[in-house]
Amino acid sequence: MKQRNWIGALCIALLAFAAPERKKITIWMAGDSTMANKSPKTYPETGWGMALGQFFDEDVIIANRAQNGRSTLSFINEKRWQAIIDSATEGDYVFIEFGHNDEKVNKPGVGVYPAAYGANLVKFVLEVRAKKAIPVLLTPIMRRNFKNGVLEDTHGEYPPVVRRVADSLKVPLIDMHLKSEALLNGMGDEPSKKLFNYVDSGHVNYPKGNKDNTHFSPAGATAMAELAVQGIKELKLESLVKHLKKKQYDFVVAKDGSGQFTTVQEAINAIPDMRKSETVIYIKNGVYKEKLVLPESKNMVTFIGENVDSTIITYDDFAGKKNILGEAMGTSGSSGFFIYGKDFSASNITFQNSAGPVGQAVAVFVGSDRVKFTNCRFLGFQDTLYTYGVESRQYYRSCYIEGTVDFIFGASTAVFDSCTIFCKKAGYVTAASTPENKKYGYVFRYCTIKGDAPAGSYFLGRPWRPYAKTVYISCNLGNQVKAEGWDNWGKKDNEKTTYYAEYKSTGAGANNGARVPWSHQLTASEAGLYTLEQILGDWKPENAN
Structure with a gap:
């Protein structure tokens, strides 16, 4: 009997080793510049497809094949569509969003009239289904086109064509046109500028500045990606919904007591040592005067600030300042934030050493590997940022x-x-x-x-x-x-x-x-x-x- 139990256990173990690897789902993205990946040369212009991945776990792959200036016609003619069809497999999704360039009917090889636009969408749907993948149609996103405070549409007959194709072929539809219209109307003319690629003069990529009511800023790209995620939930696309991250933040820090913690260091201390998953800490607006340490035992920690101008982590030590033992702190000791945990990232936060022009006074000391900062400010005088x-x-x-x-x-x-x-x-x-x-x-x-x-x-x-x-x-x-x-x-x-x-x-x-x-x-x-x-x-x- 003991021998049978041993053999049975061995068989179970072998089956476990032989179990097929869990298949990941790919979302293929076909579209134009509003969706496309961008290069640093055009930053801060950001396609909303670049922001979509942050909402899913590691079992969803975003394959963004959208390209600037493309229409349904040029996407087909340049074999970009065929490349997606050749690669898509059963259970994958193909998100299809065109319209901005299809409307340019006077541009040969690009613009198409609504009837041809609809025919191309039908072709896309049928070919995706032939691969046993799942097509999702998306209407074109509204341009920021306010006239005397009223948002006016520029897409004309094209969004209704998408809706008709979706209805006739029973295709999942995310109506980005209506969703973005409601978002822009809710924000209003001036506030909605922050969603678009508005840049002051002097920017390295836009020396003369830029006023773009079609393409998005990083914040706008994230906002549009959130609308798409909202649509995924409404459509109950369960194979995607189950891979949406369950919660955006693990801890919230707020000076006013509305979070779990009132100081950032308390949140760091609460992270279990040697945790094998990312820990996301959301820091609400406020001035946090703290000398922070992220120890080696706290890896994969992410800070997200509410607003880069109003979420401020500051301290005022400097090299010549005496510590509790009467010794000079030195350059390294002056830092307001010591980062030793690997895979740390931060966005939308100001890190400041407020000691003033008193010699070496470090705002941030980075000692670990794979550290990323996005849209952060580092303020100080001598030795502000120590890449240690x-x-x-x-x-x-x-x-x-x-x-x-x-x-x-x-x-x-x-x-x-x-x-x-x-x-x-x-x-x-x-x-x-x-x-x-x-x-x-x-x-x-x-x-x-x-x-x-x-x-x-x-x-x-x-x-x-x-x-x-x-x-x-x-x-x-x-x-x-x-x-x-x-x-x-x-x-x-x-x-x-x-x-x-x-x-x-x-x-x-x-x-x-x-x-x-x-x-x-x-x-x-x-x-x-x-x-x-x-x-x-x-x-x-x-x-x-």
Whole structure:
């Protein structure tokens, strides 16, 4: 009897090993620029397809094949539709949203009249069903077209065509047209601008500014993705609904007591040590004067602030300040936030060291690997942002970083995408201490360097350690940048070991001919080596291109 039990247990174990891997569901997305993935060169323009993945767990894959400027006709002619049909499998979903460009009937190869538009949609539906996948039709999203305070439609006959096709073929329909209309009307003319790609002049990607009532800001893309998720729930697409994240936040921090915690450190302390899942902490507006520590035992922690201008984490220590034992704190000890846990991310938060111009005073100290900041501000004077970790990879997108001397410094590999670097008084933007064995140090892509410092008062960098590496790619440099660009920190030998380079710098501070001779101007092929894949290796920050 014991032998039979042993054999039975063995069989069960073998069956468990032989069990097929759980199939993931893919949402294929076919559409135009309102849905499409965007490159950093067009940031902050964001397609709503880029924001959809955050609402699902790891068993749903977003395959966004939408492309700028495409209609149902051009999507077919360019074989983009066929590529989706060739790849879609049973149980997958295909979200189909066109209309903005189909309306351009005077544009050959793109525009089509409503009857042809409907015929193309029918083709899409039937071919998806032939693959035993599930088609979902979406009406085109409203443009922000207010006239005298009244939102007017620009899509004419095209949304009704989608509704008729959905009704006749019994296809799930998410009426993004009506949903976005209600959202925009509810917000009103001026407030709704924040959902669209409105940019002030001086932005590296839009030097003259931008007023776009069709394409979305990151906030607008998320809002439209939320409307799509709302539609998924209304349609009861259960195979997708069951993979929606059950809750957006694990903990809420609020000064007014409306959350579980009134301080951020309390929320950090509440995270179970060595947890194997992401912990999301939502921080409501308020000024949180705290000296924070995220320990090594707290990994995969995400901070989400309510508003970058109003969710402020601040402290006022500085290097010369005495600790409880009467000793100077030093540069590292002055930080207001120490990050040691891996896979940390933060968005919509201001991190500030408010000590003022008193020497080294760090706002954030990053010692761990795979750390991402999106739409965050780092405020201080000297040594604002300390990228400390030798083995740390960091990614900053659409962030604002200000300071005076060496205000971005340290040994880590860090990418700054579409960030604003604000120079105060006079000094050095960076002081990298890249280890000799690291191929990449600091890489600034599509960033704007500006400030209220006098003209010619800033170096792009100086080497804190001999093998410092700092590269600026397609950045707009203000007149604060010195003509020579780089400093050797008073050591001639540093010129032989550092690697300082630029590619296609623009603006008043771009002066290729006057740069120090030991710096580099990259060729196109050399600049092509500075992709996120090359720099960050196997780490792929979500929604980064």
